[in-house]
Amino acid sequence: MDDEEEEIPVPINNDLERRIAEAFEVFDHAGNKTIDVREIATIIRGIGCCPSEAEIQEIIVAIENPEKPGSVHLSKFLPHVSQIISEHNPEQLLEAFRTLDSEGHGYLTKEHISTLMTQDGEPFTQDELDEMLEIAIDPHTQTVPYEYYINQLMHEPVGEENNIYALADRIEAEKPPPPPPPKRMSEYLREAENLM
Incomplete structure (x- = not known):
């Protein structure tokens, strides 16, 4: 068999x-x-x-x-x-997290999500909560930025970036610097006066 x-x-x-x-x-x-x-x-x-x-x-x-x-x-x-x-598509998960994030921060605190998961609905055990938080918590902010968490559930990072937060950090570091702010007309006039 x-x-x-x-x-x-x-x-x-x-x-x-x-x-x-x-x-x-x-x-x-x-x-x-x-x-x-x-x-x-x-x-x-x-x-x-x-x-x-x-x-x-x-x-x-x-x-x-x-x-x-x-x-x-x-x-x-x-x-x-x-x-x-x-x-459980990403849009449904995102909508659920946004509902929990009543102030629209884009993240939930570790304490808030712990309370939700252990006291409301069908509560998680401490082991279940620990397993979830191990993946969901951003190691830098100690919060659950839920868009990153959903991406981590749906896509596995490859290579040295073993989690979605490392990937996000690399992408952020590779961003080009912002363009200089646009000049005001008065600055152009001053430059023109200096050339004369």
């Missing part, structure tokens, strides 16, 4: 699927494209998502191997998790 599972083709179609598959492979200790269902929450949170325990249970029910209870094959995990993440 393991040999048959190993032969199931699992096409990787985009960057999101590649990230999911790479996270999955970390927990595929036998190298047979199968993991223990107890690793699902860790994998999903490791790619930056923040599902509740109830959502994790729904995922397990949907993708657990009925012939080998307690295990999940990559061929079931990858399309299901990819679809869930894709359904």
